[in-house]
Amino acid sequence: MPAARRQAAAAATGVAAATVVSIRPVRPADLAQVIAIDSIVTGIEKAEYWRTIHRRYGDAERAGRRFLVAEANGSVAGFVIGEVRDWEFGSPPCGWVFAIDVHPQFRLARLGTQLVSAMADWFRSEGVSTMRTILARENTLILSFFRSLGMTTGPFIPLEIDLHHPGFFPIPPGRAA
Numbered sequence: 001m002p003a004a005r006r007q008a009a010a011a012a013t014g015v016a017a018a019t020v021v022s023i024r025p026v027r028p029a030d031l032a033q034v035i036a037i038d039s040i041v042t043g044i045e046k047a048e049y050w051r052t053i054h055r056r057y058g059d060a061e062r063a064g065r066r067f068l069v070a071e072a073n074g075s076v077a078g079f080v081i082g083e084v085r086d087w088e089f090g091s092p093p094c095g096w097v098f099a100i101d102v103h104p105q106f107r108l109a110r111l112g113t114q115l116v117s118a119m120a121d122w123f124r125s126e127g128v129s130t131m132r133t134i135l136a137r138e139n140t141l142i143l144s145f146f147r148s149l150g151m152t153t154g155p156f157i158p159l160e161i162d163l164h165h166p167g168f169f170p171i172p173p174g175r176a177a
């Protein structure tokens with residue numbers, strides 16, 4: 001997007017040019033704002049889920065996991081969560097980005113790009129050379145965003161099945177061995 005259009009878009013979403021943005025590890029005091037951003041973006045409040053994620057990923061000392069926030073003028077404006085997974089699906093250690101959200105008021109101001117760039121830096125520092133994510137097919141916004149970072153279709157195909165749908169699975173529920 002040309003700089004002038006980006007500035008106009010940022011102004012429309014309320015991001016002032018003077019906004020000071022820093023990317024840093026999440027702190028316990030950020031959790032309420034993270035929960036609020038997620039509920040604005042997804043329409044579902046999942047406080048307990050986020051408390052669990054914070055326990056699992058919020059400890060900056062914990063190997064292989066990272067939970068970063070973008071702080072804009074003192075409040076949490078977005079976050080990203082990532083993890084290094086070893087030899088999953090036979091693949092060498094790889095960095096997974098599995099959640100990203102930017103508050104609607106702070107979009108189109110490169111916060112999302114800065115969050116993923118910081119995550120990519122951390123993956124590199126962990127010795128990882130590939131970054132992956134997975135996204136909902138109909139979420140064209142997140143697809144455009146990840147494509148803008150240069151990400152392309154990877155070598156894996158997700159498969160799934162409804163485990164409760166009668167007749168789909170070759171062995172009926174509870175009959176294996």
Ligand SMILES: CC(C)(COP(=O)(O)OP(=O)(O)OC[C@H]1O[C@@H](n2cnc3c(N)ncnc32)[C@H](O)[C@@H]1OP(=O)(O)O)[C@@H](O)C(=O)NCCC(=O)NCCS
Pocket residue numbers: 001002006041098099100101102103106107108109110111112113114139141142144145146148
């Ligand atoms: C996707 C998201 C993280 C982007 O955050 P952002 O800070 O606005 O993104 P950036 O300003 O860094 O944009 C980078 C690029 O992404 C693309 N992009 C971002 N928003 C876009 C939009 N609304 N339409 C089309 N492309 C868009 C553009 O290519 C943009 O580059 P450009 O402005 O030079 O064209 C943010 O919109 C968001 O949180 N959306 C909801 C995410 C979500 O659905 N999460 C749940 C699943 S994990």
